[in-house]
Amino acid sequence: MQDNATFRKTFKEVLSQKFPFMVVEEAMHGVEAMEKLETFLPDLVFMDVRLPGETGLELTKKIKASHPDILIIILTDYNLPEYRKAAFDSGADDFVVKGSLNPAAIEALVKSISSDRDLG
Numbered sequence: 001m002q003d004n005a006t007f008r009k010t011f012k013e014v015l016s017q018k019f020p021f022m023v024v025e026e027a028m029h030g031v032e033a034m035e036k037l038e039t040f041l042p043d044l045v046f047m048d049v050r051l052p053g054e055t056g057l058e059l060t061k062k063i064k065a066s067h068p069d070i071l072i073i074i075l076t077d078y079n080l081p082e083y084r085k086a087a088f089d090s091g092a093d094d095f096v097v098k099g100s101l102n103p104a105a106i107e108a109l110v111k112s113i114s115s116d117r118d119l120g
Contacts, residue, residue: 004048007098011046011106018107030054037063042070044113047092049076049083057090064091071113075101 027033047056074087
């Protein structure tokens with residue numbers, strides 16, 4: 001299990017390298033995430049289940065209520081059926097286990113999303 005700050009940094013670096021046209025923002029907690037969401041109105045959000053304050057699932061519900069077209073992919077260290085169910089019940093569009101992500105997997109995931117939704 002990786003430290004969240006290290007994971008975020010690595011994830012952002014991979015996205016920035018593989019997709020230089022993409023604006024990549026990060027937030028450490030729900031309040032900051034909502035502020036950035038309203039400022040940047042992203043097409044895609046990668047959301048960790050565990051966040052300081054409210055959970056990523058609670059935040060997903062809020063985002064989907066106000067911006068249903070934003071794609072939200074839940075990221076977690078826990079590949080458990082109850083987490084997967086809770087993620088989709090919260091409105092998530094996909095569920096990805098952090099341990100399955102490497103630079104090639106991140107690139108493939110974003111490419112599949114962008115080709116499906118014409119992002120960028």
